[in-house]
Amino acid sequence: MKTLFTITFITSILFALTAKAQHDYVITAGDDSLTCEINVRLLGVPKYQAKGAKESKKIRPDEIKEYYIADQDALFKSVLDMSGAGFNENPRLFMPVLEKGKICLYQMIYSTPGTSVGVGLGPIAIGGGTSTIKYYVSKIDDWVSEVKTDGIFTSSSKLRIKNRAFLNMIEDNKEVYNKCLADNDFSFKAIRNLIHLYNTGTPYKDPPYVEPKEDSSNGFNPNQD
Numbered sequence: 001m002k003t004l005f006t007i008t009f010i011t012s013i014l015f016a017l018t019a020k021a022q023h024d025y026v027i028t029a030g031d032d033s034l035t036c037e038i039n040v041r042l043l044g045v046p047k048y049q050a051k052g053a054k055e056s057k058k059i060r061p062d063e064i065k066e067y068y069i070a071d072q073d074a075l076f077k078s079v080l081d082m083s084g085a086g087f088n089e090n091p092r093l094f095m096p097v098l099e100k101g102k103i104c105l106y107q108m109i110y111s112t113p114g115t116s117v118g119v120g121l122g123p124i125a126i127g128g129g130t131s132t133i134k135y136y137v138s139k140i141d142d143w144v145s146e147v148k149t150d151g152i153f154t155s156s157s158k159l160r161i162k163n164r165a166f167l168n169m170i171e172d173n174k175e176v177y178n179k180c181l182a183d184n185d186f187s188f189k190a191i192r193n194l195i196h197l198y199n200t201g202t203p204y205k206d207p208p209y210v211e212p213k214e215d216s217s218n219g220f221n222p223n224q225d
Helices: 156-170 174-183 188-200
Strands: 006-008 025-028 033-039 047-050 064-069 074-081 092-099 103-112 115-119 122-127 130-139 143-149
Touching (some): 074 103, 103 188, 130 188, 143 156, 156 174, 156 188
Parallel strands (some): 074 143
Antiparallel strands (some): 006 103, 025 033, 033 047, 064 074, 074 092, 092 103, 115 122, 130 143
8 A cells, every 4th residue: 555645844944045035936937037925825735926917826846946935935946756755646846945056955854644543432543643854856957866864764775875876966076075975974964064065165054043933834735736
């Protein structure tokens, strides 16, 4: 039986990007950049309304290449998944961007609900839900591949393949490549630092914490109709 995942997006965290805009925008599949207002809904995909437009439109990954929510400093890109992570029905989807540059880094959080049984007046939970964090990377184009997961069932052979694929991606930057080999650290923090260093030439620094707004729609899923 195929496992169903609920994809949770944490959009209240500041993403450290190489460039930041001061307003919402979308970039269409035709490369038109539109200043707009993006409406994030807890259920259903976000919508955008361009300046001067009378109606809002759904933000769909086959129509929009990229969109940015200014008040959350959150960037999303339409990508093609090549890692077999359960998106075979529609390989193009949105992923939140942690690092943007020649190499882009994305973070996804997959959640599975807890198990429950119906007893008496209602269901009783007998097992808690689980969450798995995964990092994906892309270089130049839209194809992404998984490079890191905190899943407990990841085999050592798969880890070696992912590590080698990541090394191949950064080998054209000898400084970053040699640092990766010397540190021998493939933690989430180390991978993000290496990609930031590759893109900018400077180490990654955590941004200052910003209190989430009360009306922010944390946890929305931009790939849900």
